[in-house]
Structure formats: structure tokens, C-alpha cells
Amino acid sequence: MDWISVLKVAIAFIVLAIAARADWRTREASDVYWMVIGGTGMFFLAAQIVLDGANIIYLAMLAPIAWFFVDIFWDRKGMFEDGISPLPLGLYAISFGILAMMIYLYNADIYFWKLMIVPIMFLIFILLYQFDIIKGGADAKALIALSIMFPLYPIIEPFPLIDLPYDAAQFVLPFPxxxxxxxxxxxVIVPVLLLFYNLSKKQVRFPAMILGYRMPIEEAKGKFVWPMERVEEGAVKFSVFPPASETLNEDLDRLSAAGLKEVWVTPKIPFLIPIAASLLFSVIVGNLLFLFIR
Structure with a gap:
């Protein structure tokens, strides 16, 4: 058994689970969680290069990876804001210089490109966040940190259940x-679970029953939920995708004044919860796409 992979999965999942719990309860996840995953991942990445007997020069890859990662958490001015900031500009110049040199020297080595997965994933996740495909900053940071920890598919026999068809398949859909x-x-499975939950409670209203559940109005106050019902122009109206409201308690009070005791709500589920579950699923089951690639 690959104990390094076991340790990596255990550390990443435990930290993710703690972060997801914090996000669920407070809607905040400290950057410390991602620093732990990313920092530990840097250690494992260096150890893996050495244990694999790879070209020792590949350890230089850790420098730009470390800088790109640290800069995510550095609350600083822009490099060209109020003049030029020489320190971050210099560090980026050095980092890109190292990557350019490595690409020039080792572009024919597949091991090098396995390491390049890390900065490439950084770029992809940052772009997905900038284009609002990844909604939360914590989600993007978590995925970036996981890119350092798992640039490649962790193999823990007999997992994943779906084997990699060939080594280069690592690049078809990288593990992060x-x-x-x-x-x-x-x-996407959440609506199915909500459907069965509401059926068990005999709370039938479509499509509300696949988007949320009924909750006493007083209980909804202070909860991280969006009411799917609200009072507009003196009438109670239903909205499948309720807009975010800065006056949740006032909205609920108006519903109560309109005679409602319970309200359909949709829960605010932090994406860190599916990410944590996905890590285990991906480690155990693997890539479903590989069922069709042989």
C-alpha cells in the first residue's frame, strides 16, 4: 500500500471536513485550512520527486509553485497600483523565468509535465473563479491547495476502482x-435527496420539493436559507430561484403577518461539502470517463 497517498488523502480530507463544517455553521472558512493543505502538499511534492529518483533540478519547480500559492493569501496592492511594487513583480519574473527555462530544457519529459499540472491547475481555477464558475473564494483556494497535494491520481490499491487506462491519462482530466x-x-444529487425527504414528510409541491423543504418561520430566522416565498404587493408569491436578501428576518416577518406558519426554503449548502465528498469519491471510484477510454 502507498502510505504516502494514504497520508495525503487522510490529511486533505480531515482538513476539508473541518473547513466544510466551519463554512456550514458560520459561512466562513479560514485561509489557514488551505495553507495547511498546500503547505503539506509542497512537502509531499518535494518528497515524491526525490523518492521517484527524478532529475533533482525538478525541485526548482517548487519555487514558482510556492510563490503563486503564497500570493493568493497576500493582501497586497496590485503590482502596478500606486507605482510599481518591485517585490511581487520580481518574484513573478523569477517564477516565470524558472518555468520558461524548465519548459525549454525538459519539454520532452512526461514527468516534467506531470509537475506542470500544478501551475496549470492554478491558472484554470483562478480563471474559473474570475468568470464566476467557481462561486466562492474559499472553494477556489481549496481546489488550488488540492492541486499541490494531488497533481496526480493517488493510487491506493485496490483503489481507484476505475483504473487509469494508461499513464498519460493523467492529462485527460487531471485529478484536481x-x-x-x-x-x-x-x-446535482442534492435535489434527488430533497425529493425523497419531502415525500417522506408528505410535503408535496413541485418544484419546491426538489429545491428545498418546509421550515417553521421562527426557525428559519438566523438560518442560512433562502425563503422561496415572500410577500410582494400584499400577496404571497413563490420564487423557484429566490434572490439574495439583506432583510431575511423582515421578509419572514411579513410572511408570518400574512398568516404563514411555515415557509419553503432552499438551503445554502457550501460547495466545500461536495468538494470534501468528491475527494473521497474520486480516490475510491476514480474517473468515470476512463470507463470509455481504453
Whole structure:
């Protein structure tokens, strides 16, 4: 058994689970969680290069990876804001210089490109966040940190159940992207779970029953939920996708004044929860796409 992979999965999942719990309860997840995953991942990445007997020069890859990662958490001015900031500009110049040199020297080595998955994933997740495909900053940081921890598919015999068809398949859907992909699939399962939950409670209203559940109005106050019902122009109206409201308690009070005791709500489920579940699913099951690639 690959104990390094076991340790990596255990550390990443435990930290993700703690972060997801914090996000669920407070809607905040400290950057410390991602620093732990990313920092530990840097250690494992260096150890893996040495244990694999790879070209020792590949350790230089850790410098730009470390800088790109640290800069995510550095609350600083822009490099060209109020003049030129020489320190970050210099560090980026050095980092890109190292990557350019490595690409020039080792572009024919597949091991090098396995390491390049990390900065490439950084770029992809940052772009997905900028284009609002990944909604939360904590989600993007979590995925970036996981890119350092898992640039490649962790192999823990007999897992994953779906084998990699060939080594280069690592590049078809890199493991960090697989975590995001499977997390999205898990999110889609939530409406099915809500459907069965509401059927068990005999709370039938479509499509509300696949988007949320009924909750006493007083209980909804202070909860992280969006009411799917609200009072507009003196009438109670239903909205499948309720807009975010800064006056949740006032909205609920108006519903109560209109005679409602309970309200249909949709829960605010932090995406860190599907990400944590996806990590385990991806490690155990693997990439469903590989069922069709042989």
C-alpha cells in the first residue's frame, strides 16, 4: 500500500471536513485550512520527486509553485497600483523565468509535465473563479491547495476502482479537475435527496420539493436559507430561484403577518461539502470517463 497517498488523502480530507463544517455553521472558512493543505502538499511534492529518483533540478519547480500559492493569501496592492511594487513583480519574473527555462530544457519529459499540472491547475481555477464558475473564494483556494497535494491520481490499491487506462491519462482530466467535476455531480444529487425527504414528510409541491423543504418561520430566522416565498404587493408569491436578501428576518416577518406558519426554503449548502465528498469519491471510484477510454 502507498502510505504516502494514504497520508495525503487522510490529511486533505480531515482538513476539508473541518473547513466544510466551519463554512456550514458560520459561512466562513479560514485561509489557514488551505495553507495547511498546500503547505503539506509542497512537502509531499518535494518528497515524491526525490523518492521517484527524478532529475533533482525538478525541485526548482517548487519555487514558482510556492510563490503563486503564497500570493493568493497576500493582501497586497496590485503590482502596478500606486507605482510599481518591485517585490511581487520580481518574484513573478523569477517564477516565470524558472518555468520558461524548465519548459525549454525538459519539454520532452512526461514527468516534467506531470509537475506542470500544478501551475496549470492554478491558472484554470483562478480563471474559473474570475468568470464566476467557481462561486466562492474559499472553494477556489481549496481546489488550488488540492492541486499541490494531488497533481496526480493517488493510487491506493485496490483503489481507484476505475483504473487509469494508461499513464498519460493523467492529462485527460487531471485529478484536481476531477475533484471539481465530481463535486458538481454530487451537487446535482442534492435535489434527488430533497425529493425523497419531502415525500417522506408528505410535503408535496413541485418544484419546491426538489429545491428545498418546509421550515417553521421562527426557525428559519438566523438560518442560512433562502425563503422561496415572500410577500410582494400584499400577496404571497413563490420564487423557484429566490434572490439574495439583506432583510431575511423582515421578509419572514411579513410572511408570518400574512398568516404563514411555515415557509419553503432552499438551503445554502457550501460547495466545500461536495468538494470534501468528491475527494473521497474520486480516490475510491476514480474517473468515470476512463470507463470509455481504453
Amino acid at each position: 479537475l476531477l475533484i471539481l467535476f465530481n463535486a458538481a455531480i454530487i451537487t
